[in-house]
Amino acid sequence: MNYVYQQVLQRMIGHLTQAERTVLQLLVQRIVVAAGGMEHVGHYKVLITHGGGEVSSYTLAMLRAAxxxxxxxxxxxxxxxxxxxxxxxxxxxxxxNLNQGYSALFFHDDPRVELLMVENRDVQPFNAQRPASSVGREVSQRNMLLLGHLTSGDIRATLCNDTYLAFGEFYQCVATWNGGVHAMVSGDSPRKQSQYLAWLKKTALATGLDFAPGKPMSLNRLFARMEEWSIACYRDLYGEHYVGSEELGRRGYRHLAYIGIADLLDDVDVPRSTLLTDFLAHKPDPFVFHFSHPAAPNPLLMAHLHGLQAQCLRELSYEHGVESFIRQAMDYMRHRKIPNALIAEASGEDGRILSTTYAQEFFGLDEGQLTCLLFAPFIEHGERLEGFLRQCHPGMLVALPELHKALQGKPAADMLQQWLVDTSGLPLPILQHVYRKRPLQAERGILACKPRFTQSEAPTARLSGR
Structure with a gap:
């Protein structure tokens, strides 16, 4: 097999420019130094988090070459x-796309490589054909709905915040699992990583809970702190209904080094590198989430939600909402290489059906439940409930007093309780919890400000490897 692996390496090197070959040699040098010398490198384990984005795919290929x-x-x-x-x-x-890259890099049968996937805190070997966990999907759906309602239907917070919080636990999990690792390699810029950490910390502090003062002095402690912040946010979100992991405090038994290579990529045009486009055959998916761009993590789905928002909350047409969003995001969508045909049909019936199908398949939510989320009618003791019924369910206006009783926990007809559950997608106890809550403060949404679509300006979570 050594001959096969060296053939793989030679093919990879054949795709590298002179600048990229320099990057490879410097990466090798950094890893050897971090390991304590060539004599120790065979016992060294390196972690990279990978979500399929261009930078993480390129960094992964370079790491394999090293x-x-x-x-x-x-x-x-x-x-x-x-x-x-x-x-x-x-x-x-x-x-x-992930699996294709792994195959091109000859990962699957190499005992020196671990391929892992984490879903709902469960660590499993990577398997591209494994269906999504039904439990994980239910948890994600509930988190998304709860975040949407408690942020008064903020579209970006609805789509992004649950995954941002999940990353807070993810790093600690994969860094300490099964004996842990010695180092983490990333191609993400320190500035963008700092922006994510600042958001996570600010969100956690807004819960009012006490945390240890000062900055963590090691990567181990940083990951542990991120996990602590994330769990605190979920506890605050759910209140007495919180059910989560009790594994807080998992610790690695060794110092965890950080090997950043963002500075090495300054002179590399990553999106046009043939190592990415030809060797890995990386193909962008129009519906992939790019959490490093929270102004538009999934432009087609966001356009759909803006269309529903315009139709149901602003008394405009669905087409108006979609087209208004697309005008703002057009340059970014083209940068993302979303096909022009998909952009053109987004505001039409075919585009609406495609987005509706996507939301139903991956989030288990129909248009009615998404509209309910955008309206957020239950927070602050149902302040918007009458307006929601008048706009979207006029036939239920006569039941308004009884719906309030059900949300207050008072006896109410089973039929009305079931209507609340079906319309919102949330269990009645959670709806009653939402009914008693005030909206989350604006700064607790990942982006409460005016959306921006330039890579340099949008707050990001590039620790995610997307």
Whole structure:
């Protein structure tokens, strides 16, 4: 097999420019130094988180090239752990893209490589054909709905915040699982990582809970702190209904090093690198979530939600809402290489059906439940409930007093209780919890400000490897 792996390496090197070959040599040097020398590198395990984005795909390929380069120079090379967070909305096309890259890099039969996927805190071997967990889907659906209602129907917070919070636990999980790792490699910029950490910390502090003061002095402690912040946010979100992991405090038994290579990529045009486009055959999925761009993490789905919002909340047409959003996001959508045909049909019936099908398949939500989420009629003791009924369910106006009773926990007809559950997608106890809550403060949404579509301006979560 060593001959096969060296053939893979030679094919990869054949795609590298001179600048990229320099990046490879510097990456090899950084890993060897972090390991304590070539004599120790065979016992070194490196983590990379991978969501299928261009930067993380390119970084992964470079890391594989470094692994095989060292294997050709020393008796042993470092071990590699590749971890992916399976979030709600991850399409089969994204999974296939990941798997295709792994096959091109000859990962599947290499004992020096671990391919992991984490879903709802459960760590499993990567398998592109494994269906999404029904439990994980239900949890994600509930989190998404609850966040949507408690942020008064903020579209970006609805789509992004649950996954951002999940990343807070994800890093600690994959860094400590099964003996842990020695180092983490990332191509993400420190500035963008800092923006994500600042958001997570600010969101956690807004819960009013007490946390240890000061900055964590090691990556181990940072991941533990991120997990603590994330769990605190979920506890605050659900209140007495919180049911979560009690594994808080998992610790790695060794110091965890960080090997950043963002500075090495300054002179590399990653999207046009043939290592990415030809060797890995990386193909962007129009419906993939890009959490590094929360102004439009999933432009087609966001356009659909803006259409529903215009139709049901602003008394405009669905087409008006979609087209208004697309005008703002057009340059970004083209940068994302979303096909012009999909953009053109987004405001039409075919585009609406496509987005509705996607929302139903991956989130289990129909148009009525999405509209209810955007209206957020239950918060602050049902302040918007009458307006919601008048606009979307006029036949239920006569039952308004009884609906309030059901939401207050008072006796009410089973039929009305079931109507609330079916219309919202949330269990009645959670709806009663929402009824008693005030909207989350604006700054607790991932982006409460005016949307921006430039890569340099949008707050990001690039630790995610997307």
């Amino acid at each position: 692994q095989l380069t060292i294997a050709g120079r020393a008796p042993k090379t470092f071990h590699l752990r590749v971890a992916t967070l399976r979030y709600a909305g991850m399409t089969q096309a994204t999974l296939d």
